[in-house]
Amino acid sequence: MVPQGSRAELEFGGPLGAAALLLLLPATMFHLLLVARSGPARLLGPPPYLPELEELWSPWALLLCLTWLGLQAALYLLPARKVAEGQELKDKSRLSYPINGNPIYDFFLGRELNPRICSFDFKYFCELRPGLIGWVLINLALLMQEAELRGSPSLAMWLVNGFQLLYVGDALWHEEAVLTTMDIIHDGFGFMLAFGDLAWVPFTYSLQAQFLLYHPEPLGLPLASVICLINGQSGRGSALPPPFIRSLFIQHPLAVGYYIFRGANSQKNTFRKNPSDPRVADLETISTATGRRLLVSGWWGMVRHPNYLGDLIMALAWSLPCGVSHLLPYFYLLYFTALLVHREARDEQQCLQKYGLAWHAYCRRVPYRIVPYIY
Numbered sequence: 001m002v003p004q005g006s007r008a009e010l011e012f013g014g015p016l017g018a019a020a021l022l023l024l025l026p027a028t029m030f031h032l033l034l035v036a037r038s039g040p041a042r043l044l045g046p047p048p049y050l051p052e053l054e055e056l057w058s059p060w061a062l063l064l065c066l067t068w069l070g071l072q073a074a075l076y077l078l079p080a081r082k083v084a085e086g087q088e089l090k091d092k093s094r095l096s097y098p099i100n101g102n103p104i105y106d107f108f109l110g111r112e113l114n115p116r117i118c119s120f121d122f123k124y125f126c127e128l129r130p131g132l133i134g135w136v137l138i139n140l141a142l143l144m145q146e147a148e149l150r151g152s153p154s155l156a157m158w159l160v161n162g163f164q165l166l167y168v169g170d171a172l173w174h175e176e177a178v179l180t181t182m183d184i185i186h187d188g189f190g191f192m193l194a195f196g197d198l199a200w201v202p203f204t205y206s207l208q209a210q211f212l213l214y215h216p217e218p219l220g221l222p223l224a225s226v227i228c229l230i231n232g233q234s235g236r237g238s239a240l241p242p243p244f245i246r247s248l249f250i251q252h253p254l255a256v257g258y259y260i261f262r263g264a265n266s267q268k269n270t271f272r273k274n275p276s277d278p279r280v281a282d283l284e285t286i287s288t289a290t291g292r293r294l295l296v297s298g299w300w301g302m303v304r305h306p307n308y309l310g311d312l313i314m315a316l317a318w319s320l321p322c323g324v325s326h327l328l329p330y331f332y333l334l335y336f337t338a339l340l341v342h343r344e345a346r347d348e349q350q351c352l353q354k355y356g357l358a359w360h361a362y363c364r365r366v367p368y369r370i371v372p373y374i375y
């Protein structure tokens with residue numbers, strides 16, 4: 001939530017940074033999509049060609065987008081659903097907004113923390129459903145296109161689809177956990193989240209599958225097995241063909257990336273919901289002046305953001321099936337590292353404001369931020 005009282009400290013480089021990101025994010029996404037389908041697939045070179053305006057506009061594509069959003073909105077509004085309580089706002093009931101008066105900055109970050117019409121929460125709706133499920137559908141369409149082109153999808157394509165399906169399935173399965181994320185608690189609903197959730201996620205997160213469609217990558221079983229071990233799969237008995245992939249997924253239920261990611265997120269969510277839950281009751285904690293305690297053992301005693309570490313290891317596993325001949329499939333890993341380093345710094349700043357001395361004590365006790373003994 002934004003600090004109250006005097007001027008709130010501006011994030012993302014203030015209005016200038018926000019203006020640059022407003023242009024840079026759509027341009028980068030556009031560039032990546034053009035480059036992924038070009039022969040050389042050069043991440044840093046100029047785009048191979050610029051499509052004509054008519055190529056970019058299609059009433060059918062617009063209709064498809066609107067239908068997709070409409071379908072997701074209808075599902076979101078279905079009465080048969082669980083209703084979860086969000087985090088208590090800092091001022092207990094009132095929402096507060098800083099008057100910094102810069103239209104570019106406000107447009108980028110969003111002035112409204114919880115924009116709603118009746119029970120339809122725009123930010124919460126956009127966070128998971130249209131973009132994340134859209135990402136999986138785009139991946140699936142690319143897999144089917146590859147099957148059409150080459151007779152059957154490649155092992156690399158199966159892996160990328162399987163890993164990312166696991167990630168999205170996990171996010172939807174743990175949907176309630178979104179309520180304790182920075183996006184929901186702290187960030188307004190502006191360009192950053194709207195563009196990020198609806199355009200950036202489905203189109204740039206599917207970059208590996210797009211790359212594989214135009215640049216097939218032979219991948220042997222031993223290497224595929226190692227990559228599965230890095231990503232981590234818990235899909236016991238999942239129905240993903242072909243059978244050897246299924247066996248890989250089942251053989252490594254405790255593999256690295258997903259294991260750390262899910263373990264850390266679940267541990268904190270369980271602790272925040274009910275600190276006396278037997279699964280977290282034995283963990284060591286320190287108290288803070290707010291009455292909330294901080295975990296200092298378990299995953300959160302290893303580094304201050306173990307969930308980011310797991311996420312980054314999975315990001316590496318998503319790129320590896322694309323081989324090492326191009327930098328492009330590693331764009332997600334590079335971008336995500338920068339995003340999480342920046343996000344971690346923002347969260348530290350907010351936790352310092354919330355917990356003061358207790359946060360300093362936590363930092364002394366757990367000195368590393370994301371990667372043990374390195375960062």
Ligand code: NDP
Nearest residue numbers: 181182183265268293294295296300307308311343347351
């Ligand atoms: P986190 O889940 O990391 O939550 C941070 C909050 O956790 C802090 O503000 C603090 O809030 C609480 N906390 C911090 N340390 C402790 C501790 N020691 N004990 C107890 N509570 C603690 O926030 P994010 O929203 O950044 O990330 C959520 C997940 O989403 C992560 O797994 C991340 O990797 C993923 N993510 C994925 C993205 C993608 O594009 N794929 C983008 C961004 C995030 P408080 O004390 O108030 O509870």
